[in-house]
Amino acid sequence: AQKITQTQPGMFVQEKEAVTLDCTYDTSDQSYGLFWYKQPSSGEMIFLIYQGSYDEQNATEGRYSLNFQKARKSANLVISASQLGDSAMYFCAMSFNAGKSTFGDGTTLTVKP
Amino acid sequence: ETGVTQSPTHLIKTRGQQVTLRCSSQSGHNTVSWYQQALGQGPQFIFQYYREEENGRGNFPPRFSGLQFPNYSSELNVNALELDDSALYLCASSSLRASGSYGVKNIQYFGAGTRLSVL
Numbered sequence: 001a002q003k004i005t006q007t008q009p010g011m012f013v014q015e016k017e018a019v020t021l022d023c024t025y026d027t028s029d030q031s032y033g034l035f036w037y038k039q040p041s042s043g044e045m046i047f048l049i050y051q052g053s054y055d056e057q058n059a060t061e062g063r064y065s066l067n068f069q070k071a072r073k074s075a076n077l078v079i080s081a082s083q084l085g086d087s088a089m090y091f092c093a094m095s096f097n098a099g100k101s102t103f104g105d106g107t108t109l110t111v112k113p
Numbered sequence: 114e115t116g117v118t119q120s121p122t123h124l125i126k127t128r129g130q131q132v133t134l135r136c137s138s139q140s141g142h143n144t145v146s147w148y149q150q151a152l153g154q155g156p157q158f159i160f161q162y163y164r165e166e167e168n169g170r171g172n173f174p175p176r177f178s179g180l181q182f183p184n185y186s187s188e189l190n191v192n193a194l195e196l197d198d199s200a201l202y203l204c205a206s207s208s209l210r211a212s213g214s215y216g217v218k219n220i221q222y223f224g225a226g227t228r229l230s231v232l
Binding site: 004033035037042043044045046047050052091093095100101102103104105106 | 115146148153154155156157158161169171201203205218219220221222223224225226228
């Protein structure tokens with residue numbers, strides 16, 4: 001069975017500082033994708049970043065980077081230079097061939113001014 | 114803005130009733146997935162439609178059913194509503210290709226959801 005674990009229900013970070021949101025996963029598949037989504041209070045899930053299981057380099061998208069450690073089955077999201085607008089729920093997700101996705105239970109990030 | 118629209122935004126039903134939720138996918142996308150998100154939890158995969166056919170289903174009973182139309186928009190139908198069906202229902206559109214890393218790089222673009230309350 002595939003499972004995503006996000007162990008931090010809530011995180012606080014000072015504006016302009018960096019923060020790491022943890023994600024570990026469990027799968028026996030060799031081919032999979034890892035994603036991070038942001039969900040503001042409005043409810044819409046916003047795609048942030050993608051990492052393929054065979055990608056050798058860590059993914060980066062602007063202020064977001066994914067610290068992918070395949071042997072440890074972890075895919076942590078790093079947000080640099082936090083902004084007040086980054087306050088939201090963050091979900092780690094995994095997808096497989098045939099497109100089914102599994103999500104974690106999320107981490108609530110609060111950015112303090 | 115993802116270009117994925119869901120209707121209605123809010124809905125109140127009573128136990129035993131039936132409900133239909135609608136989703137218009139992003140232009141150029143051929144796949145729609147539906148998720149149920151209970152309060153304080155992550156989205157749970159209900160099913161996915163690819164080119165009008167069901168292409169995978171999560172652990173949901175048959176009273177959850179769906180359709181995808183030729184324009185790739187989709188409906189989620191729930192019969193015999195139960196109190197536990199109260200949740201945010203999210204639709205996501207994406208573009209799957211039946212070759213290569215099929216489905217793995219399935220970047221999904223979500224709508225704002227339909228919040229269903231069952232009384």
